[in-house]
Amino acid sequence: MRLAIVGGGAAGMMASVFAAGRGIAVDLYERNEKTGKKLYITGKGRCNLTNACDMEELLGSVKSNPKFLYSAFYGFTNRDTMDFFEQEGLRLKVERGNRVFPESDRSADVLDTLRHAMKKAGVQVHLNSCVERIRREGDLFFLDIQGGKTAEADKVIVATGGLSYASTGSTGDGYRFAEELGLKVTECCPSLVPFCIREDFVKDLQGLALKNIAIRVLDGKKILCEDFGELLFTHFGVSGPVILTASSMCGKKAQEKELKLKLDLKPALTMEQLDARILREFEAAKNRKFANVASAFFPAKLTPVMVALSGISPDKKVNEITKEERQRFLYNMKELELTIMGLRGYNEAVITKGGVSVKEISPATMESKKVPGLYFIGEVLDLDAVTGGFNLQIAWSTAVAAAGHACR
Numbered sequence: 001m002r003l004a005i006v007g008g009g010a011a012g013m014m015a016s017v018f019a020a021g022r023g024i025a026v027d028l029y030e031r032n033e034k035t036g037k038k039l040y041i042t043g044k045g046r047c048n049l050t051n052a053c054d055m056e057e058l059l060g061s062v063k064s065n066p067k068f069l070y071s072a073f074y075g076f077t078n079r080d081t082m083d084f085f086e087q088e089g090l091r092l093k094v095e096r097g098n099r100v101f102p103e104s105d106r107s108a109d110v111l112d113t114l115r116h117a118m119k120k121a122g123v124q125v126h127l128n129s130c131v132e133r134i135r136r137e138g139d140l141f142f143l144d145i146q147g148g149k150t151a152e153a154d155k156v157i158v159a160t161g162g163l164s165y166a167s168t169g170s171t172g173d174g175y176r177f178a179e180e181l182g183l184k185v186t187e188c189c190p191s192l193v194p195f196c197i198r199e200d201f202v203k204d205l206q207g208l209a210l211k212n213i214a215i216r217v218l219d220g221k222k223i224l225c226e227d228f229g230e231l232l233f234t235h236f237g238v239s240g241p242v243i244l245t246a247s248s249m250c251g252k253k254a255q256e257k258e259l260k261l262k263l264d265l266k267p268a269l270t271m272e273q274l275d276a277r278i279l280r281e282f283e284a285a286k287n288r289k290f291a292n293v294a295s296a297f298f299p300a301k302l303t304p305v306m307v308a309l310s311g312i313s314p315d316k317k318v319n320e321i322t323k324e325e326r327q328r329f330l331y332n333m334k335e336l337e338l339t340i341m342g343l344r345g346y347n348e349a350v351i352t353k354g355g356v357s358v359k360e361i362s363p364a365t366m367e368s369k370k371v372p373g374l375y376f377i378g379e380v381l382d383l384d385a386v387t388g389g390f391n392l393q394i395a396w397s398t399a400v401a402a403a404g405h406a407c408r
């Protein structure tokens with residue numbers, strides 16, 4: 001029995017270890033000159049390889065088709081991921097939000113661990129081998145490899161990833177393979193990705209990070225998502241953890257139509273409490289200029305923007321500010337409104353939403369229901385989660401499920 005794995009990323013590498021460990025011949029085809037290029041850049045080079053939360057949270061963090069993952073997640077849990085890496089000699093640590101990293105803070109060590117495990121298990125790695133086509137003839141699969149070679153296999157696991165960060169090798173080939181073999185692929189879009197914002201003033205705020213703010217994304221009056229955390233202004237719009245998470249919940253909508261993003265810059269205070277605080281500040285500095293007093297509320301970069309948005313002259317003495325003007329200043333602090341004009345592209349997206357339809361795949365084995373012996377794992381599937389190590393857990397769990405079944 002020969003098993004071919006197409007793609008040497010997180011999912012493909014893990015599947016190859018588990019399959020070869022069971023004694024079958026495993027050939028892994030990777031288009032790049034080395035395996036795991038994307039894994040190397042994960043977690044800002046530290047690789048957040050899973051999340052040490054409970055199963056409920058693990059499933060809750062998956063935003064597309066969480067039910068499909070029930071079997072795979074129970075079959076190879078986040079604890080199993082940690083045990084696997086530790087047994088292979090990689091020491092781990094758990095950080096804020098249960099995020100699991102290698103103790104060394106080096107994604108290269110995660111990669112070395114996988115590469116070493118692959119070697120030990122006897123995986124045949126074929127680098128610089130871009131698979132152009134997968135054909136099924138009778139009971140066999142034929143893989144056409146760039147350069148004219150053809151490889152033969154009894155079973156094939158497709159682990160080609162999504163469309164994000166194409167420079168790492170993931171250019172969406174797996175979607176084409178799936179369609180050519182008669183499987184459905186759902187519409188894809190970038191996810192865990194920054195938002196483009198219409199308002200020009202965001203450019204003046206470039207580089208400013210706001211911690212502990214609350215955000216809401218609205219379609220008209222309907223709240224699409226709410227969150228709390230850190231936001232980063234960029235030259236085109238907004239990014240940072242709260243925005244990436246929001247993009248995974250309402251990114252598809254944001255591509256179709258204009259949405260509003262509301263920022264609450266003072267979420268710990270109610271409107272009334274914040275108004276009382278503004279009044280106290282104004283009272284204590286009656287004859288000072290508004291711009292100087294306003295600076296008590298914001299980081300330096302944000303003050304001129306908030307002053308301009310209030311419509312109050314920066315030089316106006318605070319004891320001359322009317323109630324309406326004060327209310328506008330207050331309102332902007334609690335409900336600063338930005339217009340979402342769409343998403344940034346795949347080259348800035350942590351993952352791809354959409355992919356090979358899970359309706360076509362058996363959840364316990366990752367095998368195609370239509371084409372026996374053909375499996376899909378990792379990001380190529382229509383599965384995605386928020387940040388925190390969950391996307392890699394999807395890759396590990398689906399890989400182990402497919403490897404276990406493909407060896408039978």
Ligand SMILES: Cc1cc2nc3c(=O)[nH]c(=O)nc-3n(C[C@H](O)[C@H](O)[C@H](O)COP(=O)(O)OP(=O)(O)OC[C@H]3O[C@@H](n4cnc5c(N)ncnc54)[C@H](O)[C@@H]3O)c2cc1C
Nearest residue numbers: 007009010011031042043048131161169378379389391392
């Ligand atoms: C910047 C960034 C940071 C991230 N950080 C984290 C993190 O800290 N934690 C987390 O959980 N997730 C993180 N992710 C997401 C995570 O990296 C992916 O979910 C994961 O890598 C998906 O694994 P995969 O094996 O399915 O795909 P990939 O890792 O993309 O691997 C696919 C492989 O297939 C190869 N390939 C593609 N087509 C062919 C072909 N035709 N022939 C041969 N080979 C082919 C590619 O070269 C590639 O090596 C991050 C993503 C990015 C972009």
